[in-house]
Amino acid sequence: AIDIHADPEVTVQNGTAGVLRCTFKSSEVVSSHTTVTWYFIYYFSNGQGFPGQEEFKDRVQFIGDINKRDVSIQLSPTQFSDNGTFFCDVKNPPDVKGTQARTELRVVLKSLPQSKTTVIVAGVCGALVLLVLIAVAACIVMRVLHNRHDYECTSLESMNSEAPQPRKKVESRVEGSRSTSPSGQRQGPVIYAQLDHSGSKNSFHKMEPVVYADIRKN
Template identity: 55%
Template structure:
């Protein structure tokens, strides 16, 4: 028995397949890797320079991950450049006569680092370097570019590691000095306040004690200057005998009453 489909049925089946494919692609969108490099790098002539390249991927780093570096000379008008180094499968492959004996791998894909090192930098190494990272299925990212400047030692920018370390050490020493000075000032201010407090208390106590002495002396003076009460001696009274005896005529018995007033 032979099964034949009409044109209309065939078209419907075709559209169903297209919709299913679109749905599958929509459920699993193509990943996009992000690559980062510094905008500008300065290296002293005759020394080794590291070109940093890091990336961000939503996928686990696979064994098929790779890094490619390309170079566009400063005087070239080419927008693509030539590949100078390729890293894949745990091995590096220099791919340029200019850098073949001087370029080497300096990154770690497990740490999402695709950097390279170029030894014995020369002035003709000036140009634009591009880093391109692939981590299947995360392959849709764009390369990142960095401009390299090979200069003399005196022309290096002041943001070298030695300058940064010196600035950090100077800042720490400055903070320590400020803390010590602040501590000494606080100690001096506290000592001054304590001294002024003791002086004020002593003056107040002295002033409080002086009126008391004056009052006491005035009291003593008033006591000594006030006239004392008159002291009266014994008073003698004559008592007459009014009895009818003969012997009582003009008989007098003196009675002495002592009236002594105390002060």
């Protein structure tokens, strides 16, 4: 049996050229009796190609080489109405039994190149990883600050409990040391002396001095 292969899915941007690839393998030699059918886009028979439905008349082109078992076609420009499923069928008498190859055509508004898509995905993943790292760092900092605050409060309470109580100022009192003088002024020592007044001219005798000292403290 003839073996037919086609791309399972083709995605193209609207307004650009879309290639529908199809190849086949056959034990028979390709001849003028070999036919190709792309339902319902294109027909190839007796060495000539014919468009299928009217909507594909000016937009379909045979770009394969039937002698090399390549029966690919190109549709340009593609339209959103081209979205759908297309079948490639090849008959190479007497090898005519085979399963049609199926292709899903998707026409999209804009198609991103694979490299740009990879870059975008990598950028999004990197941003998510960065956000996770920032969140983890913030949690660590908050925990450290919280532990430090608890440690400082505990240390302060311990210091307050161990600190000696301030001593009360005790006013020293000495009985009898305060002056009872109304004026409150300081007075120096008072000395009393008793002398001899006998009237003798030749001698001057001092009697035993009597000294009284009155020292007042303020």
